[in-house]
Amino acid sequence: MIVSIFLLVIGAAIVLCLIRLIKGPTATDRAVALDTVTTVTTALLVILALVFKRYIYLDVALVYAVLMFIGSVAIARFLEKGI
Amino acid sequence: MRILISCVLLVILSLGLVFALEQAPFGSNQIDNADKPGRFYLNQGMEKTGAANVVTSVVVTYRGFDTLGEVTILFIAAIGLGAVFHSRKKVKRYEKEKQSASLILQTGCRFLFPLIVLFGTYVFIHGHLSPGGGFQGGVIIASAFLLLFLGCEEKKIPMKSMNTVESLAGIIFVGIGLAGLYWGESFLENFLPRGMDYMLLSGGVIPIIYIAIGFKVGAELAGIVAGLIERNP
Amino acid sequence: MHIAGMIAIGIGVLFLFLGSFGIVRLPDVYNRLQAGTKCTTFGCLFAVLGVGIVEPAWFWKALLVSLFVLLTNPISNHALGRAAKKSGVPLWDGSVVDKSRDFPSYANTEKL
Amino acid sequence: MVERIFKKSTTRVRIFLYLFILLTLVWMALTSTLHWQELTAGVLISFILSLFLSKSYVGLGLPTPTVKTLSFLLIYIASLFKEIIKANIDVAYRVVHPKMPIRPGIVVVKTELKQDLAKLMLANSITLTPGTFTLDIAGDKLLIHWINVSTQDEEKATQAIALKFEKHLKRVFS
Structure with a gap:
């Protein structure tokens, strides 16, 4: 029950990041939004491991x-013209 | 206008995902209820091959010969890339000056590189117990080399030892197959003791084959990354 | 044990949400990076450690995930911030000071 | 005993031992069991990997792992955690507040640390603490974005931002 509230909040967080991903005036804004989505998704995967009682999701x-x-x-190095 | 279109597309995509995933019962064993071919592997795979991960038992034993072909295709792709990018005369390097990575990124990459390689090794050694396996572990090792490339330019991938590792891994794969032909009845047949289920030393030859595949894929993909980056126009 | 872990996960999720909120609300790339780094790193740390507390058998791997996030997130955010500065993204109009001209590699970039 | 081995050996061997211990610990956390098969495999793999990869750790400036250094490291981590929690409440307050009380700016900060790894840890700690993150580093100077600039002077900014970690890190890396 309480876990589903957590999942909803995380879904809302990802939607907020996606808004910035679409709106972002510069390319760096979009990269930052993507990086944030990554961290949020890592936490989401770990919580999903708890929901489904699967240890192996932690590996994922x-x-x-x-x-x-x-x-x-790689994106950052590309934006600063490093590679 | 573009923003509006992308918003509409996003909403449609997410609605489609929701409706598609609504029907799927995550985590439940659905395959026992129906008479499907997958059922055979799920029920018999564990006791026939000794690998807890059914996907691994299919990839390495039931269609092990196919996997050899896949590794060979990857090898040929790497060779083709090398042939396309190879040139006799020295290519002029990048007229514009390149921005070098900052000290923090360099230090971080050098610190993290062995840990990521260890993690890739973990993934392919435990291929018969958990998700993942030779190909996935090899990709993680290759991405560790990519990180080294992004972080510090002065570090070069030792291509000669890479090629040695790759050839050795290929020879080990074929050699295990031939050994199965010698001691058993067919190519790639298990000739080692099975060991206890769910332990590291189980599944007979499966871990050895996956170690060979992991090193081979890792070396090939690292070679492709090196080829693509060295030849910066 | 269960309740303590759940509370930790709740705190983590709350901070993840606040970080994403900051990404939408704050005015320029650098300020967004502030919210994106701190809140999401902390939130991810707490959520993962909370899962490790709820299931004690998973604790070590959860600790490894959280340590990895704690080590890599600042590095990638530093790389993104440096990319923004190098590619000439301007600061927000309300910024107070820009000392980057004192810095060796930015001597001839434009001020503010 | 470990200390004595570390003090007697040459730099290369020291780095090898470092990487070996680190990789073995990470392997144990990854498998999270003490079964003999996993342990043997972990020791073997760590040995081989650290034999081949210890080159990438040369010149990082790793500290000597004595009891004193480890205890200083623990103190440093504790203070870092305190600062992280403060940082999050601070940023969350600024984000949620309807008026958004921010005065962003870019300042320069000085450091006295020499080793690469020490600089990395200092920059990461600054990134994780209230309202500051590292934009760039060159020599002994760090370029820092500050969300609430209270002083523009280099010395005072160093006092406010970097010094609380630097004093711990200096003891760890001395």
């Missing part, structure tokens, strides 16, 4: 965190 969350960190760094 860790893989997601690793890959999206590298993605954020």
Whole structure:
């Protein structure tokens, strides 16, 4: 019951980030919004592991965190004309 | 106008997702109720192969020969990329000056690199127990090398040792298949003791094959990343 | 144990929401990064640790996830902020001071 | 005993031991069991990986792991947590407040830390604490975005932002 409220709040947070992702005047704004969505989604995956009682979803969350960190760094390096 | 269209598209997409996922009962075992081919693998896979992860038992044993073909295709793709990007004369490097990464990013990348490689190793060694496996672990290792490239330019991927690792892994894969032919009856047949279920040493040859696949995929994808970045026009 | 973990998850989720709210509300990239870094890192930390408290067998892996987020999130946010500064995104009009001209690599960028 | 080995060995061996211990600990947290098969595999894999990858840790300026350093590190982490909680309440207040009381600006801060890893930790701590985050770093100067600028002077800004972590970090990395 209470977990479903948590999930709803997280859904609202993701929708707010998506608004900034669509509106964002510069490319960096969009990258920041995407990075925030990543962190929120990592927390969401861990809470989903609790909901479904699956230990292995924690692995999924860790893989997601690793890959999206590298993605954020790649976007940032591209925006500052590093690569 | 563009914003309006994207909002409408987003709403339509999310509604579609909600309606599509509403029917799916997450986490429940649906396949036992119906007479589907997947049922055979779910019921028999564990006791026939000893791998707790049914997907792994399908990928490595039931269609192990196919997986060998997939790894070979990836290898040929890497070779093709190398052939396209290879040039005899020295290519002029990037006239514009490149922005180098800041000290924080460099230090962070150097600090995180071994940890991410360890995590990739964890994923492919536990391929028969948890989701993931050789291909996924290999991709994580390759992305660790990508991070090293993004962080510090002066670090170069040692291509020679990469090629050695890749060839060795391929030889081990084929060698295990041939050993199965020698001691058992068919290519890639299990010839090692099964071990206890749900332990690290279970599933016979499956962990060894996945280690070989992991190193092979990791080396190939790291080579592709290196080829794409070194050849910056 | 269960209740303490749930409270921790609740705090974490609340801060995740506030961080996203700040992303929408604050005026320019740098201020948005402030909200995006702090609130979401803290929220993610608390939510993951709360799950680790609710299920004690999961604690070590949850700790690993939270440590990884705590280590990588500031780095990626620093990279994004530096990218914004280098690519010349202007500061908000209400900004008080811009000392970046004293800094070696920004000597000839425009002020404010 | 570990301390004595660390003090006697050369730099390269020290870095190798460092990485080996770190990777073994991470492996144990990843598998979160003490079964002998997992432990053996973890030690073996950590040994091989740290043999090949210890090159990337050369020159990071890792501190010597003595009991004193570890206790200073714990004090540092405790103060960091306190600051993180303060930071979040602060930012949440600024976001929720209807008038948005922010006076953003960019200031320069000085540091006396030498090692790369120490600078990384200082920058990360500054990023996680109330209303400040690191934009860039060059030599001993950090460029910092401050959401509520109270002083524009370099010395005073250093006093307000960096000093509370620097004094802990200096003891850890000395």
